[in-house]
Amino acid sequence: MIGIVITGHGSYPFGMYESIRLIAGDVEGLKTIPFQEDQEQLERALIEAIEQVDTGSGVVCFADLAGGTPFNISSKIAVKKDNVRVIGGTNSPMLLSSLFQREQSLDEFVNHALNEGKMNIKPFEIVKKEKEENSDGI
Numbered sequence: 418m419i420g421i422v423i424t425g426h427g428s429y430p431f432g433m434y435e436s437i438r439l440i441a442g443d444v445e446g447l448k449t450i451p452f453q454e455d456q457e458q459l460e461r462a463l464i465e466a467i468e469q470v471d472t473g474s475g476v477v478c479f480a481d482l483a484g485g486t487p488f489n490i491s492s493k494i495a496v497k498k499d500n501v502r503v504i505g506g507t508n509s510p511m512l513l514s515s516l517f518q519r520e521q522s523l524d525e526f527v528n529h530a531l532n533e534g535k536m537n538i539k540p541f542e543i544v545k546k547e548k549e550e551n552s553d554g555i
Contacts, residue, residue: 419474419519419526421476421516421519422447422463422466422467422470422479423478423479424488425452425480425482426487427452431451433449433507434447446470447470448470456486460494463490463491467494474520476502477503477526478502479511479512480505481506482505483505488503506534508534511533512530514533515533
């Protein structure tokens with residue numbers, strides 16, 4: 418089973434987990450690691466979390482912002498570990514759907530997560546009906 422680490426600025430990781438937990442229940446093999454201000458502390462916490470959720474199938478770090486500190490530090494760790502991947506710009510549908518795909522290969526899992534994330538970004542649109550003709554001709 419692929420391990421999951423949710424990381425991001427402030428309480429983002431906790432909020433994301435709470436949201437998916439309300440829908441899917443408690444999740445095994447998942448850790449939440451917030452970033453406050455100390456980059457060295459974040460790196461240590463991420464390394465520890467990755468080790469804790471790694472069952473041998475790999476780990477994916479879901480970060481809030483691509484290019485943000487949690488993403489960058491996760492990527493720094495992933496460069497040194499063949500079985501760690503990092504996704505930035507995490508959204509709830511991506512994370513929720515991924516929970517049910519954790520037996521896939523690591524690369525298939527990442528591709529699935531990315532596709533789900535992209536497919537679930539949609540604008541609200543008002544659909545206007547064409548004016549109906551009155552059956553009485555009025």
